[in-house]
Structure formats: structure tokens, C-alpha cells
Amino acid sequence: MLKPALLAPLIALASYAPAFAQCASYSSAEIAAAINNSSTASSALKSTSCTWGGAGKSESGGGTCASNGSNFGVLQLSSQNLAAAGYTPAQYLALPLQQQVDIWASQAGNSGAASGNVATISNAAATGGSIGSTPATQGMAAACVQFGAVICQNDLAALNAGQPCGGANPVRASYSVPSSTWTEDGNGQSICSWGANIQTNINSCNAANGANCSPSPTGAAATQAPGAADASAP
Numbered sequence: 001m002l003k004p005a006l007l008a009p010l011i012a013l014a015s016y017a018p019a020f021a022q023c024a025s026y027s028s029a030e031i032a033a034a035i036n037n038s039s040t041a042s043s044a045l046k047s048t049s050c051t052w053g054g055a056g057k058s059e060s061g062g063g064t065c066a067s068n069g070s071n072f073g074v075l076q077l078s079s080q081n082l083a084a085a086g087y088t089p090a091q092y093l094a095l096p097l098q099q100q101v102d103i104w105a106s107q108a109g110n111s112g113a114a115s116g117n118v119a120t121i122s123n124a125a126a127t128g129g130s131i132g133s134t135p136a137t138q139g140m141a142a143a144c145v146q147f148g149a150v151i152c153q154n155d156l157a158a159l160n161a162g163q164p165c166g167g168a169n170p171v172r173a174s175y176s177v178p179s180s181t182w183t184e185d186g187n188g189q190s191i192c193s194w195g196a197n198i199q200t201n202i203n204s205c206n207a208a209n210g211a212n213c214s215p216s217p218t219g220a221a222a223t224q225a226p227g228a229a230d231a232s233a234p
Contacts, residue, residue, distance in 0.1 A: 022094055023065040028053040028205035031062060031074060034101040041105040045113045048122070048138070050209065052109060054202030055142035058194070064100060065093045073100045076146070081107040112145040117152045121191075132159035134192060139199030143191040154183045155191045165192035 026034075032053030036046050045052065056075045060066035064074050071078050072089050074097060082092050085107050092100065112118060121144055123129075124136035131140075144152035151173065158167040167183040174186060184190050 022096055026062040026074060026097055028057040028201040029208035031056040032205050034098050038102050038105050040102045042110040045105055045109050048113060050202050050205035051138045051142050053205045054198045055146060057201040058198045059146060064097055067093065075104040077104045077108055117144050117156060131156060132162055134159050134165060137195055137199045138202055140191050140195035142198045143195040147185055147191060150179055151182050152191055158183060166190040
């Protein structure tokens with residue numbers, strides 16, 4: 001999820017888990033706790049930690065070794081962002097949760113949480129507002145980050161035009177169509193449909209940590225191919 005790095009075409013979502021001894025799986029609340037404990041996370045990122053904890057649980061199953069070949073780790077950092085941080089995919093996947101989160105925050109999370117489209121959705125969600133006639137949710141905001149600028153902007157435009165979230169004629173991300181026309185990822189998910197999946201995990205995080213979603217540190221230190229998170233600013 002989120003530098004203006006290239007929106008690599010989304011082709012496969014199949015995950016694999018290299019056999020690192022450090023591989024572990026975490027709940028949305030534990031991911032959120034790591035964000036709150038991160039030395040690199042912005043105050044904006046920490047204040048919405050359950051949003052990103054839910055996103056991580058949806059995108060990787062909470063697994064530190066999860067990958068689809070283009071995006072890596074519990075929060076599915078893109079290969080472009082890993083290279084910018086000086087890590088190979090294998091090195092990153094071998095890191096524990098807290099280190100993965102610290103790198104993700106500095107390379108992707110901080111800019112994603114502050115981007116314009118995400119703010120539009122988040123602000124509407126916070127006030128019970130809608131995008132078009134569709135109620136806004138924090139899950140949609142997280143999906144906006146994971147799918148990147150093109151899909152997010154096209155989905156928002158469709159909603160504001162009174163169309164379904166993926167548009168009247170959805171365009172699934174693939175190599176065969178211009179990326180500027182994409183309204184869905186390679187699995188046919190829009191920011192609304194995938195946002196609903198993420199929202200379930202956000203709700204679990206909130207339930208575990210209270211209304212303000214400020215998890216305790218317990219356990220904390222323990223959105224390229226279609227269908228995956230990307231590295232483009234939403």
C-alpha cells in the first residue's frame with residue numbers, strides 16, 4: 001500500500017508462506033497494537049490503527065510470511081517499497097511483526113493514511129455520511145489504500161455518478177486493458193466489496209480494544225498483481 005510507485009498490474013492473489021522459523025499469524029488487534037507501538041508510524045496512522053489492523057488481517061490473514069509474489073508480509077508491502085527500504089522480499093518476510101509494521105508505516109502506511117481519497121472516505125465514515133448513496137466505512141478507506149489511486153478514484157467517481165461501486169460496466173484489473181480504466185482488482189473486488197471484508201476485521205479489532213481503538217502493547221512486539229495491495233498513493 002502507497003507511494004506513487006508504479007501501479008503494477010494485478011494478476012494473481014495466490015499466497016504462499018516461505019518456511020521461515022519466524023512465520024506467525026496475528027489478529028487485527030495485535031496488528032493494530034504493533035502500529036500503535038511503532039516508532040515510525042504517524043499520529044494519524046496510530047489514531048486509525050484498527051483500520052489498518054483490519055486491513056492487514058483481510059489482506060494477509062495476519063501472516064508475517066504471506067505473499068502473492070508482488071506484495072509481502074502482514075500488511076502486504078509492495079516489492080517497489082521494499083526495494084526503497086533496502087530489503088529483499090526474503091529478508092522482509094523473515095522479520096517479526098513489529099519490524100514489518102515499522103517499515104510498512106515509513107514506506108507506505110503514513111502516506112496512505114494521509115492521502116486525499118482516503119480522507120474523503122474516512123471523514124464521511126466518521127460522520128455517518130455516504131459516497132453517492134453508499135454508506136462510507138473505514139473498511140472502504142483501507143481498501144482504497146490497498147487497491148491504489150486508479151481503482152479507488154474510479155470507484156468513487158462511479159458512486160458519485162449514481163452507479164454501482166465498480167461502475168456500470170466494471171473493468172477488472174488485467175494486463176489486457178488500460179490501467180486507467182480499472183474499477184476492480186483482479187478478483188473482481190471493488191473498494192466497497194473488499195471494504196466490507198476489511199470492515200468485519202476492523203469491527204473485531206474495535207471490539208477487542210474499545211471504542212477508541214488504542215490497543216495495549218500486549219503481543220505487539222512479538223492493497224503488483226490484480227487482487228493484491230499496491231504501492232500507489234490513493
